[in-house]
Amino acid sequence: MELALSLGDTPKPFSFLDNTPKISHKDLGFCMGLGSGFSGRSDDKKEACEAEDRRVVIRDEGERRVSSDPPLQLDLLPFSPVPRSQPPSQLRFPWLTDNLVSEPGSSGGPGRGLDVNRFPAPAIAAEEADDGASLSSPNSTVSSFQMDFCVRNGGRTKRDLEVDNERASSRASDDEENGSTRKKLRLSKEQSAFLEESFKEHSTLNPKQKLALAKQLNLRPRQVEVWFQNRRARTKLKQTEVDCEYLKRCCETLTQENRRLQKELQELRALKTSQPFYMQLPATTLTMCPSCERVATTTTSSSATGNTTATTAPNSAALPLAKSRLYQVQAHMNQAQAHQSAS
């Protein structure tokens, strides 16, 4: 079975331009296509529904802990467009690479060492139970997976990591002992980075993914959930700021344009008063060709020859630039009026 992970269009630069201000997995263009075994339900929301469905079955039937679905072996296809700072092999997502590594209790691989915020096993188990995920069977798709942080650690030494881990562990255990209601544990850089990477893949998690991430990072599923909630909120806030900035610039541009047009209008009025002959011209109707958007004048004069209608070019001798500008301005106004009446 293959999991096709495709990131669609990049998020719209200005979310207010469409009518979907909410940031959703759909906005981010996330879509999962399962090669076989599933039909119809293809996105992660539906996947979540399936997981939920299974949980319901488990709750209701007790003994039937293993769902009818075959064990999933999901592979991340290599065409993921998200740029990575490292090859995929270094950054594996647990729900995509099941059954590839040993259980956390076993002798860990080279990357073993992420033990931040570790909770006693019973606590984790209880947490998982609370989250309604009874997916811990050997066939579960949520088998543990250890992340390889060797590359990610950058310049930090092994000792640094150990210190981090000790600090976090002691804090966690202190909190456990104190039974304090609120415990805030700062996530390690590695944990944050990993969560960030998975957030790039999709901004929402289904229960399976949440559990896998939690296990992977030695966090409680609730913590992973909260992190994604807060991350979505931050993303939205940032987008709002960007939108706001864009609107500001639009406003400034329009204000400038308005000032410029006002100034032009003033100049034209001044010109009009200083050149009274201009007023003696026959009545002129300005029309604009809708296709080519060119302004044409229709002069109506009641001369001795009777009513004549002729399309004329601007009197270039007497009214050079000013008149043509007037046409432009008037055409603009006509256009605006037409637009206004149309809407």
Add this chain to the structure above:
DNA sequence: CCCGTCTCCTACATTACGTCA
């Protein structure tokens, strides 16, 4: 088919904690 209830998930607002200048 409709309705009420339950469960889960999410957005959102807020609080509280950790870090840093």
Add this chain to the structure above:
DNA sequence: AATGACGTAATGTAGGAGACG
């Protein structure tokens, strides 16, 4: 060492959606 600002983990609440009786 004390303090305020800031970032963010954690909490509480309301509302929507789906399942179920």
